[in-house]
Amino acid sequence: MGHPVLKTPAKPVDSPVSPEIQRLIGDMVATMIDANGAGLAAPQVHVPLQLVIFQAPDTRSTGPEDGEERFDLTAPLTVLMNPVIEILGDEIEPGWEGCLSVPGMRGYVSRPNHIRYSGLNEKGEAFSREARGFHARVVQHECDHLDGILYPQRMDDLSELVFESEMRYHEENAEAAE
Secondary structure (H helix, E strand, O other): OOOHHHOOOOEOOOOOOOHHHHHHHHHHHHHHHHOOOOEEEHHHHOOOEOEEEEOOOOEEEOOOOOOEEEOOOOOOOEEEEEEEEEEOOOOEEEEEEEEOOEEEEEEEEEEEOEEEEEEEOOOOOEEEEEEEHHHHHHHHHHHHHHOOOOHHHHOOOHHHEEEHHHHHHHHHHHHHHO
16 A cells, blocks of 8 residues: 555556466466455556456455455456446445455445446456456455555545454454344
């Protein structure tokens, strides 16, 4: 957080199948997997291009103290260049988000629950897909990076921005309130 490339709108990818873009995609996939992330945008690796990758695996570890975090399987490993997002419903869903550019923090962000996104895949082919829930959340989160937006800028209440190590207090307070 704070690097100029994360604050600047990204430029379209002109040559999706060029060796440089294919190498960038491979490097981004390796980085995302190594960091145990659900997505990564090119600006996060200091490349100001409209390129994101994401996935929603069945489970992923969030750390030994947190156990396992469950995600839906609606998002296989996806490469999305020059994306366009269309909101398909009025339902807004709040949820906790983390980001490799804001390490060690989580924030409670409200986002549209149903979207359609389109763009180019890793072969330069146009595609379109509908998404709901976590799938829709991760696409919107990653595409925000292409507009120079980090998730804290989407938060309604900054008191809901917490260190990951303190998440247990939020969970305990939520359970006590029920």
